[in-house]
Amino acid sequence: MTDRTQSPHKRQGPRSRDAILQAASELCREQGYAAVTMETIAVRAKVGKPTLYRWWPSKGAVFLDVLLEQVVEPAVELPDTGDIVHDLRSWIRGFADLFDDLHARQLLTGVLGAAQTDAELATMLRERIQRPLQAGNRQRISAAQVAGDLPAMDPVLLEELLISPPWYRLLVSGESFTHAYADSLVDAVLGHPQGA
């Protein structure tokens, strides 16, 4: 039996993990996602490039970690106040806030964009972000439907009707996703009167 005395929260990682993620984040903020290279990250973090490659297979993977620590963990979970409609509204409005922040938007579009042609990154993305969030959300929605707080409908579809438009605007149409639009979306999907 292997003795894994590593702290459970620190997966694995180089000594300078924080310096590296910090460097990547700063550079992205300063120059934009596309302009950041493994090279510049290594220089800024004062590590050799092989160190980067030992721990992350690609620039996208580095930024996936940045994304997780700086954006997703603090901001993307469905809140739980007891009022599911209110929670869903807050959650969708949260995307408007998120997308309104240039840095978060750069990280999101950068990593999502890279994942389109990088199967490994896509997998990491789904396992570490998508799956955990989705599971919890569907659970909450199902329960609320049983309680009669949400319309009876395939919970997968219900979640997707809410979550798709913001992503569509971010990744496809480029239109901005505002609180107002979030509200009409939630109203339309949950069947509440738009003017109420």
Added chain:
Amino acid sequence: MTDRTQSPHKRQGPRSRDAILQAASELCREQGYAAVTMETIAVRAKVGKPTLYRWWPSKGAVFLDVLLEQVVEPAVELPDTGDIVHDLRSWIRGFADLFDDLHARQLLTGVLGAAQTDAELATMLRERIQRPLQAGNRQRISAAQVAGDLPAMDPVLLEELLISPPWYRLLVSGESFTHAYADSLVDAVLGHPQGA
């Protein structure tokens, strides 16, 4: 009588445009979007790299043309049979067909992915695909709402509730988008009974 509206000395594209788009398409089919480079396109099409760069600013721009000619023009317009509900259902089902085709999916995710970090490509994409389609669709939807054939709702929102989920699945969640799912989506959004 030949219509030669070209002014003399005004050519408006590379001699080998078709060979280039053909080469790009073939290579994408053979090796996947990510593996194709401007270099390999040039070699396959038997042109110099400068010719590519003279006419297209990036690999993404080449594939945008491939996409337009091979995928969008033949397959992405909202049909018009007179029955708007039927048309919308066909249209959304069309995305399922489209995404089911590996080549089309590669082109779509490749170009969309690149557009996330390439503002110029994003603009081209919106002006040449998004805008023309969207304008027509909203028009059709508004007219049908006036005629009482579609629920009263912001037509922009209505269109987006239908169009977002397929793109979300393609670009974000990675789940497959089937005819069955397309149908429940259309039913849910247009308020028709799922079993009807």
Added chain:
Amino acid sequence: MTDRTQSPHKRQGPRSRDAILQAASELCREQGYAAVTMETIAVRAKVGKPTLYRWWPSKGAVFLDVLLEQVVEPAVELPDTGDIVHDLRSWIRGFADLFDDLHARQLLTGVLGAAQTDAELATMLRERIQRPLQAGNRQRISAAQVAGDLPAMDPVLLEELLISPPWYRLLVSGESFTHAYADSLVDAVLGHPQGA
């Protein structure tokens, strides 16, 4: 008998021959020989590039004409005052003057440099510059030797002992070729006392 009514001095050439040579000369003066391209010459002279290529096979050939008209014809012939020693001294000193002029030096090193790897240019150079000058000079030297005004020695060697050092300094060693050095050279070769 063919009627060649062309003026004997204007070989053949495009209408804009002078504008082209002028442009080439100016650009060389402004930016240095290496920086001038057929492209910039064409632009400055306001002609199409094919016009250049119709009349000159290469940039070196254009500058060969510039060289002939601007440098060689005015400045490189052995003068004839009746005093051969004086004439040879003036001639060799003339190279010092020539090499002292940056523009002339650029033209000379540029064309000579190009001729090292361009056999066609080398041939033109020899037929149009070297041969005519050399023939006259050897003639003069031989006559002077008969008259006892120059040391008895192979006239070819005598000419070469005088003419080689300036070119050696220009093309090989890079050292400057001055009037003083020209004088000691002439003194040494013609056997006159250096201090006389």
Added chain:
Amino acid sequence: MTDRTQSPHKRQGPRSRDAILQAASELCREQGYAAVTMETIAVRAKVGKPTLYRWWPSKGAVFLDVLLEQVVEPAVELPDTGDIVHDLRSWIRGFADLFDDLHARQLLTGVLGAAQTDAELATMLRERIQRPLQAGNRQRISAAQVAGDLPAMDPVLLEELLISPPWYRLLVSGESFTHAYADSLVDAVLGHPQGA
């Protein structure tokens, strides 16, 4: 005991230096100096172009190294047998041998030609070939003059009278430089009877 004066991590050249110089030399022999490009050298040596550019600023610089290793080091030094007149004669005759070898001639005219419009190359050429040879030669000549073995004359001029004509013929007049001509040159400059 191995002398490994290299500090660790300090490599001072490309791994494939020899392969590169070898490739350049072969290509020059096969196709002529002008036809060789950095591209073809890279392909033949099986290295990337950046490797070439990292270590040599230009094609001329690569060939300068070829020249040094294959031509100059084996063949261009003033020999030292104790008899200075004999040594100088051998030395000048050596140029005839050198220029008689097509490959050596291509390397020499190629590099010298390029140096005419490439100041950096010209500097390298002077520092790595010219200067070392010249210094030794002038030294030898001065010493021999003191010993009365050579005519009293500025040693710089004496050396140049001997060395210039071969270069003049190689680079300017294109005439061939033979042993016979080398001999008359040495005889004329050193004042020995031509028939002795």
Added chain:
DNA sequence: GATGAATGAGGTTTCATTCAT
């Protein structure tokens, strides 16, 4: 584990050269 030194694929550009009018 970490790093400095190399490496090479491929992007991008310049400019000589050629077509088509």
Added chain:
DNA sequence: CATGAATGAAACCTCATTCAT
């Protein structure tokens, strides 16, 4: 003859990736 438009060889460079220590 002349030209605007197009072409491609090859230069040059950035940066992901890999050695060798």
